Amino acid sequence: MSYRSAFRADLFAGQTHLVTGGGSGIGRCCAHELAALGANVVLIGRNVERLEATQAEIIEDGGKASFYSVDIRQEADVRETVAKIVAEHGRIHGLVNNAGGQFPAPLMRISKNGWDAVVNSNLTGGFLMAREVLNQSMHEHGGSIVNIIADMWRGMPGMGHSGAARAGMLSFTETAAVEWASFGVRVNAVAPGFIASSGMDRYDPSFAEFVVPQMRGTIPSSRMGDEDEVSSAITFFLSPAASYTTGACLCVDGGSSLNTKLFPLSDHARMPEQKAFHRAVKPQAVLRTLKKDA
Numbered sequence: 341m342s343y344r345s346a347f348r349a350d351l352f353a354g355q356t357h358l359v360t361g362g363g364s365g366i367g368r369c370c371a372h373e374l375a376a377l378g379a380n381v382v383l384i385g386r387n388v389e390r391l392e393a394t395q396a397e398i399i400e401d402g403g404k405a406s407f408y409s410v411d412i413r414q415e416a417d418v419r420e421t422v423a424k425i426v427a428e429h430g431r432i433h434g435l436v437n438n439a440g441g442q443f444p445a446p447l448m449r450i451s452k453n454g455w456d457a458v459v460n461s462n463l464t465g466g467f468l469m470a471r472e473v474l475n476q477s478m479h480e481h482g483g484s485i486v487n488i489i490a491d492m493w494r495g496m497p498g499m500g501h502s503g504a505a506r507a508g509m510l511s512f513t514e515t516a517a518v519e520w521a522s523f524g525v526r527v528n529a530v531a532p533g534f535i536a537s538s539g540m541d542r543y544d545p546s547f548a549e550f551v552v553p554q555m556r557g558t559i560p561s562s563r564m565g566d567e568d569e570v571s572s573a574i575t576f577f578l579s580p581a582a583s584y585t586t587g588a589c590l591c592v593d594g595g596s597s598l599n600t601k602l603f604p605l606s607d608h609a610r611m612p613e614q615k616a617f618h619r620a621v622k623p624q625a626v627l628r629t630l631k632k633d634a
C-alpha cells in the first residue's frame with residue numbers, strides 16, 4: 341500500500357465505504373486512505389475517466405475499489421445505485437458525503453439556476469445519499485456518515501449559495517444524528533478551510549491570485565491544508581475511535597474560522613520560529629500525501 345495512514349492498517353477490513361466525489365481531490369485521497377485500511381471502497385461521481393483512474397490506482401496499490409457514475413442530485417439514480425451497491429456488497433458501513441462544489445460569484449449575480457445547481461449539489465444530493473444509505477442498509481445494521489461542509493461560520497461572501505447549502509448540511513447532520521442514533525448510525529461533519537486540493541484547480545486562476553495573497557493574514561497556521569489532513573478527520577469519524585461522537589463538526593482549517601479581522605494576525609505569527617514550527621510539522625503530512633493528480 342502506498343498510502344501511509346496514521347490509522348491501524350486493518351481498521352476497516354471487510355467493510356464497505358462509499359465516497360462521493362471519490363474521483364478527485366479530497367474524495368480521491370480519502371478513498372485511498374480507506375482502501376489502505378482494508379475497506380472495500382465504492383467511488384461515486386459523474387466523470388467516468390476520473391473514477392476509473394482512482395479505482396485503478398487503488399487496485400494497483402493492492403486495495404479494493406469499484407465505482408458508479410451518478411449525479412447525486414438525481415433522486416431515482418441515487419436510489420438505484422445504492423440498491424445495486426447493497427445487492428453487490430451487502431451492508432454499507434460508511435458514507436462520505438464529499439461530492440460538491442460551487443463557483444465564486446457575489447449573491448447579486450447568482451441566477452436561480454446557478455443557486456439551484458449549487459444547493460442541489462451541496463445539500464440536497466447529500467441528503468438523498470444519506471437517506472437512501474440509511475433506508476437501504478444502515479437502519480438495520482448501523483453505520484457512520486460523514487458530511488463534508490465548508491468554513492461558512494460567518495457567512496461565505498463570494499460563495500453565498502454554497503455557504504447557505506453547507507449551513508443547511510450542518511443542520512441536517514445534527515438532525516440526522518438525533519433521529520438515527522437509535523439505529524446505531526452516527527452522523528458527523530468535517531468543515532475544511534482552504535485545502536490545496538486538485539479541486540481548487542477547477543477555478544479560474546484569477547480566484548487563486550485574489551485569495552492566496554489574503555490567506556497569510558487570515559489563517560493562523562499560515563498555510564493551506566492538504567487533502568490527507570481532511571481525510572484523516574473523516575477516517576476518525578468513520579472509525580470506532582468516534583463511537584460516542586455524533587452530530588459533531590470538526591473544523592480542519594488551520595484555525596481560520598477562529599480568526600477575527602478586528603485583531604489581525606500580527607507579524608509575530610510569521611516570525612522565524614513560527615516558520616520553523618511549520619517545517620517541523622509538515623513532513624509528517626507529506627509522508628502520507630498522495631502523488632498529485634496527473
Ligand SMILES: CCCCC/C=C/C(=O)SCCNC(=O)CCNC(=O)[C@H](O)C(C)(C)COP(=O)(O)OP(=O)(O)OC[C@H]1O[C@@H](n2cnc3c(N)ncnc32)[C@H](O)[C@@H]1OP(=O)(O)O
Binds near residue numbers: 441453461490
Ligand atoms: C472563500 C473561498 C473558500 C473556498 C472553499 C471551497 C473550495 C472548494 O470547494 S474546492 C473545489 C470544489 N470543486 C468545485 O467547486 C467544482 C467546480 N464547480 C462546479 O462544477 C460548479 O460550480 C457547479 C457545482 C455549479 C456545477 O454544476 P452544474 O450543474 O454542472 O452547472 P451548470 O454548468 O449546468 O450551470 C448551472 C447554472 O449555474 C451557473 N454557473 C455555473 N458556473 C458558473 C460560474 N462560474 N459563474 C456564474 N454562473 C455559473 C450556470 O450559468 C447555470 O445557470 P444559468 O446560466 O442561469 O442557467
Ligand SMILES: NC(=O)C1=CN([C@@H]2O[C@H](COP(=O)(O)OP(=O)(O)OC[C@H]3O[C@@H](n4cnc5c(N)ncnc54)[C@H](OP(=O)(O)O)[C@@H]3O)[C@@H](O)[C@H]2O)C=CC1
Binds near residue numbers: 386
Ligand atoms: N478544497 C477546499 O479548499 C475545500 C473543499 N470543500 C469541499 O470538499 C469537497 C471536495 O472538494 P475538493 O476535493 O477540493 O474538490 P473537487 O472538485 O476535486 O471534488 C468535488 C467532487 O465532487 C464530485 N461531484 C460534484 N458534483 C457532483 C454531483 N452532482 N454528483 C456526483 N459527484 C459530484 C466531482 O466529481 P464529478 O465532477 O466527476 O462529478 C468531484 O470529484 C467539495 O464538496 C468541496 O466543495 C469545502 C471547503 C474547502
